Amino acid sequence: MSILFDLQNVSFAYDGIPALNNLTLRIETGQQVALLGANGSGKSTLLRLLDALCFPSTGSISFAGDVLTRDKLLQDDFCFAFRRRVAFVFQNPDAQLFNPTVFDEVAYGPLQMQWPAAQVRDRVEHTLNFMEISHLRERPPYRLSGGEKKRVALASVIVLDPDVLLLDEPTATLDPRSQSQFIDLVQEWKNTSKTVITATHQLDIVEDIAQSLFIMQAGSVIASGPPAEILTNTDLLVQANLVHAHRHSHGGVVHSHLHLHRHSHHDDHQH
Amino acid sequence: MSERLSGQAGALQMLDPRVRLVGILLLVVSTVLCSRIEVLIGVFVLAVMLALASRVKVSTLAKRVWWIALGFTGLMVAPALITTPGDPMLALPWNLSVTEHGLQAALLLILRVETAVTLTATLVLCTPWNQILKALRTLGVPPELVAILVMTHRYIFLLMESANQMFDSRQSRAVGPFRAAQQRAIAARSAGVLLSKSMDLSYDVYQAMTARGFRGEVRTLETFRMRSRDYASLIAFVGIAITIAWIGR
Numbered sequence: 001m002s003i004l005f006d007l008q009n010v011s012f013a014y015d016g017i018p019a020l021n022n023l024t025l026r027i028e029t030g031q032q033v034a035l036l037g038a039n040g041s042g043k044s045t046l047l048r049l050l051d052a053l054c055f056p057s058t059g060s061i062s063f064a065g066d067v068l069t070r071d072k073l074l075q076d077d078f079c080f081a082f083r084r085r086v087a088f089v090f091q092n093p094d095a096q097l098f099n100p101t102v103f104d105e106v107a108y109g110p111l112q113m114q115w116p117a118a119q120v121r122d123r124v125e126h127t128l129n130f131m132e133i134s135h136l137r138e139r140p141p142y143r144l145s146g147g148e149k150k151r152v153a154l155a156s157v158i159v160l161d162p163d164v165l166l167l168d169e170p171t172a173t174l175d176p177r178s179q180s181q182f183i184d185l186v187q188e189w190k191n192t193s194k195t196v197i198t199a200t201h202q203l204d205i206v207e208d209i210a211q212s213l214f215i216m217q218a219g220s221v222i223a224s225g226p227p228a229e230i231l232t233n234t235d236l237l238v239q240a241n242l243v244h245a246h247r248h249s250h251g252g253v254v255h256s257h258l259h260l261h262r263h264s265h266h267d268d269h270q271h
Numbered sequence: 272m273s274e275r276l277s278g279q280a281g282a283l284q285m286l287d288p289r290v291r292l293v294g295i296l297l298l299v300v301s302t303v304l305c306s307r308i309e310v311l312i313g314v315f316v317l318a319v320m321l322a323l324a325s326r327v328k329v330s331t332l333a334k335r336v337w338w339i340a341l342g343f344t345g346l347m348v349a350p351a352l353i354t355t356p357g358d359p360m361l362a363l364p365w366n367l368s369v370t371e372h373g374l375q376a377a378l379l380l381i382l383r384v385e386t387a388v389t390l391t392a393t394l395v396l397c398t399p400w401n402q403i404l405k406a407l408r409t410l411g412v413p414p415e416l417v418a419i420l421v422m423t424h425r426y427i428f429l430l431m432e433s434a435n436q437m438f439d440s441r442q443s444r445a446v447g448p449f450r451a452a453q454q455r456a457i458a459a460r461s462a463g464v465l466l467s468k469s470m471d472l473s474y475d476v477y478q479a480m481t482a483r484g485f486r487g488e489v490r491t492l493e494t495f496r497m498r499s500r501d502y503a504s505l506i507a508f509v510g511i512a513i514t515i516a517w518i519g520r
Contacts, residue, residue, distance in 0.1 A: 053478045076486070083484040090482075095475035098425040100400055107492060112484030117492055142428050157483065 002064075004029040004164065004195055005050055010059035011219075012045055019045040021219035022059070027197060029064075029163075032190055034206045035199040036230075037216030038241035043199035044091060046216070047166045050197065051088040084113055087157035091168040091199075093149035097141035102133060102152050105141050109160045127159040147178035154185070165189070167198040171205055183208045203231060203242060215240050276396050282324035283397040287501040288406040288493075294508030295394040301512040302386045305519030308375065311382040314515055318389040325397045336392045337385060344384045348377040400424055404489045414487035421489070425476055426469055433468055437461050 005027040012020040020042045027033055035043045048054045049061055052068045061068045063082065073079050087109075090096040099105040106127055110120040128134045131151050136144065141152050150170065157165070167186075171179040186209045189196055198209055206213060207227045215223040215230060217240045223230060230236065237243040277284060283291050298318070305311050322332060353363065357372030395403070404417050441457065449457065 048478065051482055053481060079486065080484060083482065088479075088482040090475065090479050092475060094429055095472060096479040098421070098476055098480065104401060104491075109483040111490040111492065112486070112488075114490070117494070120492060142432075160483075 002029045003027075003062075004031075004064060005197075006062040007049075008060050008062075010049065010056040010061060012049060012054060012056050014045075019219055020049070020056070023219070023221060024059075025214060025221055025224070027195065030193045030195055031212055032186070032196045032210045033198070033212050033214065034210035034227075035197065035214050035216055036201065036203070036206060036240070036242060037199075038201055041216040041240070042219040043201075043216055044168050045219075047088065047168050047197065047199050051086055051166055052082065053088070080113055083109075084160055085162055086164040086166065087160060087162035088166040089150075089153050089157055089168065089170060091172065093146075093153040094142065096153045096156065097149060100140055101138050102141055102144075102155075103128070103137040105152055106155050106159050109156060113160065123159055127155050131155040131158075146173045147175055150174055150178065150182065154182075163193070164195045164197070167196065169200055170198060171200070171202060179205070201242060203237070207231065215242075217241070276326055277399045277402075279326045281326040281397060282321060283393065284325060285500070286504050287495055287497050288398055288402040289409055289495055290497070290501045290505045290508070291394055291398055292403065292406045292410065294505060295390050297508050297512035298390050298515070299387045301515040301519070302383055302390070304516045305383070306379065307519045308378055308382060310515065310519035311379065311386060314519075315382060315386040315389065317511075318386050318393070322389060322393040325393055327393050327396050331396070332389060332392060336388050340384050340388045341381065344381050348380050351376050351380075401489065401491045402493060405491050405493070406495070408489050409495065414489075417489055418485075418487055421480075422473060422476060426472060429472060430465055430469055434461070434465060437464065 003026050005025075007023055007025050010020055010023040011018070023042075023046070035046060037043050045054070049056060050063075052061075052063075052073050055061075055068065055070050063086070066072065066078070068082075073082070097105055099108055103124060106124045107120050110123055115123070125134075128137055131154065133148065133151050133155060136148060136152065141149060144152065150173070154170075170186075171182055174182060183205060186196055186198070190211075196209065198206075200206065210227060213223075213225060213227055213230045214221045215236060222240060223233070223236050234243070286294075298314070302311065302314055305314065319329065319332070323329070352369045352373040353367050355370050355373035355376050357370035359368035360371050360374060361369040363369065398406075404420060407417050407420070408414065438461075441461075
């Protein structure tokens with residue numbers, strides 16, 4: 001598979017506060033990747049850099065062989081092609097949903113791409129049906145429930161049929177049913193050539209949504225590998241603040257253990 | 272409410288959004304130029320009739336526009352009642368009095384404000400926000416200014432929600448009544464927090480728009496098309512605005 005994103009020695013800081021530190025990584029086309037890390041580890045910042053919303057203070061990021069720079073994104077042709085191919089679902093749906101109705105929200109991206117009106121309407125209808133949110137079409141997005149907002153946010157980017165999906169904590173505020181539906185959707189993309197990069201700290205979903213994991217801590221990648229390898233490395237997960245002591249009771253016996261997310265959780269519950 | 276009203280058949284709704292925008296703007300400018308109270312009363316009545324013909328209820332205007340505008344403008348013009356030189360009309364304590372010129376100046380300003388906000392509120396209630404923005408762009412308003420309006424409109428709702436949550440949170444932890452000084456301190460702190468939140472949110476919203484291809488241009492599915500009634504209405508708006516400015520000078 002070809003290299004889609006190539007990051008070389010990337011550093012980034014917010015007003016002098018370092019967020020990413022000399023990061024080097026590669027993501028291949030069609031890969032499903034999860035960026036795992038505790039809050040403040042730099043996952044969201046990395047996604048913003050991958051979407052060329054921010055640019056590295058040092059180092060470089062290439063997308064399909066093109067180095068992403070501010071000047072390049074100012075060129076209409078490159079910008080529209082890049083925005084069509086790479087879509088970003090923000091952690092906070094309230095930041096992403098700014099149109100008066102759900103229909104307008106989903107139509108926003110295609111309209112920015114200057115698609116013909118008839119094509120925009122067709123595509124929006126198709127996406128609303130696909131995401132099972134047709135009944136919300138006239139509702140203002142800011143009045144929807146958390147799960148509905150996430151679905152609309154997702155619909156608003158997949159309407160463009162992007163090649164790359166960047167998902168920032170996609171299931172963080174979802175109820176179990178919405179979370180399950182979301183995972184089903186990402187799993188469907190597993191069978192396509194789409195690249196899905198998900199930032200999360202929820203260990204229980206990564207095996208379902210990713211074939212490869214990058215563990216982040218303090219703006220650096222401290223480990224990478226397939227989920228089976230990473231999720232069984234307890235020391236690594238403890239070091240990255242991804243597991244914690246979990247206290248609960250079984251049959252009246254209160255005990256505590258590390259809250260791991262292996263296939264066999266049973267081992268942790270032996271007394 | 273705007274979405275519901277804009278979908279109804281009404282006097283403003285039947286016009287091209289650009290005609291609505293230009294027409295209302297002309298009426299507002301002529302209202303500001305008018306300096307005769309009796310003419311302003313006539314324009315105010317005209318604005319209310321336009322609102323009613325556009326399916327906007329008087330109760331909506333009173334609740335959402337008139338009382339608020341009266342409160343703010345009243346506060347601003349209150350000193351003018353006694354500081355404007357002229358014949359005393361009403362004696363007040365401490366050798367102060369309301370003057371005739373002061374009362375006229377206050378009434379003039381209040382009428383101008385009430386008329387202007389009635390007109391603009393009718394426009395905003397009867398026109399989807401996206402159409403107003405697109406109309407502004409087609410009339411040559413710079414994309415940067417339109418982008419600011421997009422963001423402002425978006426924030427109002429989110430910040431209101433934030434402010435409500437902050438208020439609820441404070442109430443849930445408060446015991447007993449607060450003194451006035453404490454209330455002022457809390458209000459100041461809350462305003463600071465809201466400002467800080469709005470800065471973060473503005474960054475996120477702008478990035479979310481950019482991520483979906485926003486380049487400063489507002490694009491909508493609606494295509495504007497001028498028909499004969501739009502041209503006729505535009506001429507009527509221009510005529511009425513010139514008349515108001517002329518007889519109200």
